[in-house]
Amino acid sequence: MFAKLLKYEWRSTKGFAWLMFLISLSAAVVGGLTTQYLFRISQSQDQQPVLTVLVLLMFMAAMVALLICAAATLYFTFWRFYRSRFTQEGYLTFTLPVTSHQILLSSIVNCLLGALCALGTLLVSYLLMGLITLSAMPGFFAARWEIWKLFSRAPAGFSPGRTLPCSGRCCLSCSSALYLKFPSLCWPSPWGPCWQKSTKPFWA
Amino acid sequence: MEEYVLNAQGLSMRYHRTLALDNLNLTLTPGKIVGLLGPNGSGKTTLIKLTAGLLTPTSGEIQVCGQPISPATKALVSYLPDKTYFSAKQKIRELLDTFQDFYADFDRERAENMLGALGISLEARLGSLSKGNQEKVQLVVVMSRRARLYLLDEPIGGVDPAARDYILNTIITNYDPTATVLISTHLIEDVERVLDEFIFLNQGKIVRQGTADQVREETGKSLDELFREVFKCLPNC
Structure with missing residues (x-):
């Protein structure tokens, strides 16, 4: 019966959860493409300030959309908890042939799963955004074999003694490739690393 | 006693200062x-909710x-509230899936x-259906169970006369003859023809209890007329 309760709760929330997931992925793709553009424009001599500002606004909108999706998923999970217990739907919930403990536990599990989904979606979105951004950097292609070797080796013979040196070597190769090619990324700047190449911001 | 489908002894329910049920004793036999x-505020819905397990008696x-x-009695009771308790966004198929999952009968x-x-x-x-159709869907789902006790709270309230006839015919033709149906309503004229007891x-x-046929034989009145006589409003109502 507990599994059926969880199934019932999932059936009630899956539509909204999938919608938020798709919106998050879309925002991640937009975010990745905008950072990719910003990175390329920072390397280019042809500065297009108006277009750059528009792209920057799109990037900010994508970030806000990601956070709103995560918050909305969490809010919807708790709203479903309220609706299935304290509104007319509660008549169905509390007349089901299950104990009150099972009802409460299923709600708690559903809320936790909702929170994990929100967090997972956020992480996947940021990862996707990062991959899209990194794909514009030449150093990424040099490091991708190291990354692939790390992940393909890890499941077969995972152990801290073997994985840490591999991951450390991967990080070193990635960062060294990026540092040698793009020193501006690694130097702190009041305008952020992307603006290091240009002598001053466009509005000055 | 197991021969009774419903057995309430000394049942009282208080909502803060309001005594909704006052030391009620009631037994219902199967079939x-x-x-x-009763009039509004007489305790009908409270009794039904107590039987359905939605409330705990005082x-x-x-x-x-x-x-x-307990959950075991909830598996034997089929409850129809006065308002729809399904989500408006659900498809009818999903409602049937839910009932099929939770109720073996x-x-x-x-x-x-x-x-x-x-x-x-x-x-x-x-949510895309009219109010009358929503009521019918809910009734169909509830009456499709092979329960021992059906609790119908105002099943014909707020629908047109043709829909009322359909609902009452559905109740008569679809309930298990060994089961008991408890209908709460104040539309007595419509429901009188289907009642065995009142x-x-x-x-x-409980002010009065008996069979509908007994009332007609003894008093020559219909249940509706008897109800109006028993619950006649006093001048200062």
Whole structure:
């Protein structure tokens, strides 16, 4: 019966959860493409300030959309908890042939799963955004074999003694490739690393 | 006692200062359609909710088929509230899936046939139906269970006369003859023809109880006329 309760709760929330997931992925793709553009424009001599500002606004909108999706998923999970217990739907919930403990536990599990989904979606979105951004950097292609070797080796013979040196070597190769090619990324700047190449911001 | 479908002894329910049920004693035997009749605020819905397990009594005890209220009795009771308790965004098919999952006595084929006869598509969302059709869908789903006790709270309120006739015919033709149906309503004229027994409830107490035929033989009056006589408003009402 507990599994059926969880199934019932999932059936009630899956539509909204999938919608938020798709919106998050879309925002991640937009975010990745905008950072990719910003990175390329920072390397280019042809500065297009108006277009750059528009792209920057799109990037900010994508970030806000990601956070709103995560918050909305969490809010919807708790709203479903309220609706299935304290509104007319509660008549169905509390007349089901299950104990009150099972009802409460299923709600708690559903809320936790909702929170994990929100967090997972956020992480996947940021990862996707990062991959899209990194794909514009030449150093990424040099490091991708190291990354692939790390992940393909890890499941077969995972152990801290073997994985840490591999991951450390991967990080070193990635960062060294990026540092040698793009020193501006690694130097702190009041305008952020992307603006290091240009002598001053466009509005000055 | 297990021979009784419903057995309430010394049942009282208090909402803060309001005493909704006052030391009520009631037994229902199997195979009857019983009308729970009374004016507004008499305690009809409270009694039904206590039997359905939605409320805990302030004092007294209540048993369904010889068992205290528990998940086991909820599996024996089919409850129809006065308002729809399904989500408006759900498809009819999903409602049937839910009932099939939780209730072993749910007859899905019967429910689908009845909905088909009403011309209601299983892919339609509940919120897209008219109020009358929503009531019918809910009634079909509830009456498609092979329960021991059906609790119908105001099943014909707020629908047109043709829909009322349909609902009452559905109740008569689809309930298990060994089960008991408890109908709470104040539309007595419509429901009188289907009732075997009646209970008049007022201010949480049973005022009168008996069979509909007995009333007609003894008094020559219909239940509706008797109700109006018993619950006649005093001049200072």
